[in-house]
Amino acid sequence: MNEPLLSIRSLSKHFGGVAAVDGIDLDVPARETVAIIGPNGAGKTTFYNMVSGRMTPSAGQVLLNGRDITGQPPHRISRLGVSRSFQINNIFTEMTVRENVEVALAAFHHHSRRWFNLASRNRPIQEEAESLLERLSIGELSARRAGVISYGDKRLLEIAVVLATRPKLVLLDEPTAGMTPEETRRVTALVKSLADSGDYTFLITEHDMEVVFSLADRILVMHRGKALVAGTPEEVRRHPEVRKAYLGEDDDDQESLSQEAPQ
Ligand SMILES: Nc1ncnc2c1ncn2[C@@H]1O[C@H](COP(=O)(O)OP(=O)(O)OP(=O)(O)O)[C@@H](O)[C@H]1O
Ligand SMILES: [Mg+2]
Structure with missing residues (x-):
């Protein structure tokens, strides 16, 4: 196992x-x-x-690269390299796809909003935005108004915006929620390629077990605030309490579950 980027200690x-x-x-x-x-x-x-700083823990610690960031405000945690997406789309619908990324880049580079009015003609920002959009496979939508692109593309744009802050740790909250099976496959493949690039560390929540099993190196199963089990996908899939309490499987279904989930 690599060194932990994020360590959570007795968090409540x-x-x-x-x-x-x-x-x-x-x-x-x-x-x-x-x-x-x-x-x-x-x-x-x-x-x-609590990890992103929107809520202060009642107890416990959040460590980033061994440094205690517990209870720090969101903007500071974001500066330290933690960025998150939200369950709901969080983009400017009246701007173009590329402008959405440019706004995030301008903010990241500490440019004022007034400066951004000129920044849309700033070559390095434009190029960085284009390259992020390419990476999310939505480069061809660059000049479209963000409000009119498909739901799946909006979620990809949102991930591009998240990556504009050059995070080390990316928190994705249900990245495939509400998507068609085709959109789900596409987003899963893209997140997988970003993960495989070695540039990012991902923490994801997701209800779609197929997505979870194809992306996760490790899984934490929570139940009523507690850790029910933590381990590799294989360990989690086999755990009897997980099958009963979360997956809603009977013992009889073991065979079908292991066939459904990718190895
Ligand atoms: N701001 C709040 N004030 C009071 N109770 C809260 C607050 N936020 C969450 N809770 C409660 O804390 C518990 C955990 O909620 P949380 O939203 O973290 O669950 P979740 O795992 O994200 O659920 P979901 O899968 O539905 O998104 C729930 O009982 C919820 O009602
Ligand atoms: Mg939730």
């Missing part, structure tokens, strides 16, 4: 009497993809909110 978040996240430990090795799965309300988004 309480809302009144509810322990939304309850003593989670997790290492995310550099350049690997870790998936967090679990039923609705398991605490996945709350976990993300």
Whole structure:
């Protein structure tokens, strides 16, 4: 296993009497993809909110490259190389596809909004935007208004915007939610190629088990705020409690599950 880029130590978040996240430990090795799965309300988004600084933990620590970033504000955590996508599209629909990436790049390079009005004619920013769009296979949509492209392409644009901040750790919250099977395959393949490039470390939440098993090097299964099991996809797939509590499988279904999931 590579050195952990992100280390989570006994992380908890309480809302009144509810322990939304309850003593989670997790290492995310550099350049690997870790998936967090679990039923609705398991605490996945709350976990993300604490890693990205949107929520302050009730207890525990978040370490990035061994440095304690617990409770730091989102902009500082983002500067340190942690970037996230949201379940809902987060793009400017009136701008072109390329301008969406240019705005993110201009912000990353500390340019003011006023400067950005000129930046759309700035060659290095344009080229960087184009190259990111190419990498997400939506280069040909560069001049289209972002509001009119397909839902799957919007999610890819959103990932391009996330990558504009040159993150080391990318948090994806249900990257294939609401997609057609074809869009799901396309986005999964792209995330896989980004992961395989070795440029990024991914933490993903995802309800689609086929996506999880094809992307994840390691999986954490959460249930009611706690870690039910953590391990390789194979270990998780075999775990009896996971089958019962999360996958909703009976013992009789073991055969069909192992056939469905890619090896
Ligand atoms: N801001 C909040 N205030 C109070 N309770 C909250 C808050 N955010 C989350 N919760 C509660 O914490 C628990 C975990 O919620 P969370 O949204 O983290 O789950 P999730 O695993 O992301 O679920 P889903 O798969 O539906 O997105 C739930 O019981 C939820 O009601
Ligand atoms: Mg959620």
